[in-house]
Amino acid sequence: MRDPSSTSSFDSALAAGAVTRVPVATTTAWARSQEVLGLTIQRRVSRLPAGGLYALLFITLVHLLISHEVVPEPLAAQPLRARVLTLTRTVRPCLIVAGDSRAQVHVRPDVLATHFNLPTGATVNIGMPACGPSAVLAAYRELRDRFAPHPLMILSVSFYCVNDGVQDDLFIRDESVWSMNFAQRIGMLPLERALASVFLPERALLQALTNGRHVPGDRVVKEGGFVAKPAGGADGFSHQAVSEQLQGVAVGWFGTPQIDGFRWHRFVKDLQELRDLGVHVVLLDGPVHPSFWEGIADTPRYAAYKRFRAKLAALGQRLDMPVLEYDGEVLHGLDPDQAYFNLTHLSRTGATRLSEQIAADLRDLIDRGQITPPVENLAGNVSSPSTYSQ
Numbered sequence: 001m002r003d004p005s006s007t008s009s010f011d012s013a014l015a016a017g018a019v020t021r022v023p024v025a026t027t028t029a030w031a032r033s034q035e036v037l038g039l040t041i042q043r044r045v046s047r048l049p050a051g052g053l054y055a056l057l058f059i060t061l062v063h064l065l066i067s068h069e070v071v072p073e074p075l076a077a078q079p080l081r082a083r084v085l086t087l088t089r090t091v092r093p094c095l096i097v098a099g100d101s102r103a104q105v106h107v108r109p110d111v112l113a114t115h116f117n118l119p120t121g122a123t124v125n126i127g128m129p130a131c132g133p134s135a136v137l138a139a140y141r142e143l144r145d146r147f148a149p150h151p152l153m154i155l156s157v158s159f160y161c162v163n164d165g166v167q168d169d170l171f172i173r174d175e176s177v178w179s180m181n182f183a184q185r186i187g188m189l190p191l192e193r194a195l196a197s198v199f200l201p202e203r204a205l206l207q208a209l210t211n212g213r214h215v216p217g218d219r220v221v222k223e224g225g226f227v228a229k230p231a232g233g234a235d236g237f238s239h240q241a242v243s244e245q246l247q248g249v250a251v252g253w254f255g256t257p258q259i260d261g262f263r264w265h266r267f268v269k270d271l272q273e274l275r276d277l278g279v280h281v282v283l284l285d286g287p288v289h290p291s292f293w294e295g296i297a298d299t300p301r302y303a304a305y306k307r308f309r310a311k312l313a314a315l316g317q318r319l320d321m322p323v324l325e326y327d328g329e330v331l332h333g334l335d336p337d338q339a340y341f342n343l344t345h346l347s348r349t350g351a352t353r354l355s356e357q358i359a360a361d362l363r364d365l366i367d368r369g370q371i372t373p374p375v376e377n378l379a380g381n382v383s384s385p386s387t388y389s390q
Helices: 003-014 026-048 050-070 078-087 101-106 109-115 133-146 182-186 193-209 217-222 239-254 261-275 290-296 300-319 348-367
Strands: 096-101 122-127 152-156 280-285 323-325
Touching: 050 193, 078 133, 096 101, 096 109, 096 133, 101 152, 101 348, 109 122, 109 348, 133 152, 133 261, 152 261, 152 348, 182 193, 239 290, 239 300, 261 280, 261 300, 280 300, 280 348, 290 300, 300 323
Parallel strands: 096 122, 096 152, 152 280, 280 323
Antiparallel strands: none
């Protein structure tokens, strides 16, 4: 039975004008319009060719089959797959340098091999532009038989790799997009790419079947994957050049910095999966040109970068993964304009110095028992650096 008090309250509110009574005719018209709309949709769908409906159903089933059974995880991108296959033709490397372009141009495999008395090919650099941790994981998971068991991996991580606020989607690889939900894709990618990303499994399968021709050049192969860059010099670090580079960094690296979101959490999962696959990961955050720090000083970008480094150090401790963090001091005695190619990448001269320091620091980590060498040679004596080409 209805509460009389509630009825009287409603009537009072109606009398006071707080509630407006909807005429019966209006509600009936609305109901009728909904009925007409439903019948219209039903009629339109019924007019669709049966073949079209079957085709749509077939496409949906094929998509579900590919995404859940055939390609449930991202595959290595063709250029990275070709790079790995080329660099591992004769030897299964036990020391891997991986990550983005800063890995590619910062670390010389021949310097590391010489310091640890490793044979040619036992140390390789598979770094590539914008190749974040998710891309590295996808490549290693697919091609791990090409490497020695339980390899040591130096993984270069740049700020943009964990930043949800990047404004240039070229710095967000498909291997990372794969793990995003649709709302995250819409928020971080251009609409067209976000919609097309639904078919990433089909695209990955097609690339694997067609086996695209992406072969590293002879020079890259000769240097174990390392790509040497010339010194930027005075022209490369003029006021105008630095200003233009800082604008690129503002968009490509920072945007609106957000390093607590999806990409950071995906980064942590990638590291855990690499460890579960038996990889000994050492995280690397290389130096940047002094003009980089000057350009972001007293801005939110400076605070964000410092926070990134603090989070990286804390994560390394939590996961028991060493972090090699370097500032300009590692290049002491070198002219910055000669040691760097641009604000965020080293020249060959700077890379040689950094590689020597990395080798010494790896040796120290091994001696202190913080990392387990993948082969006995890594525990041997450090050789003279004079035997590799400058």
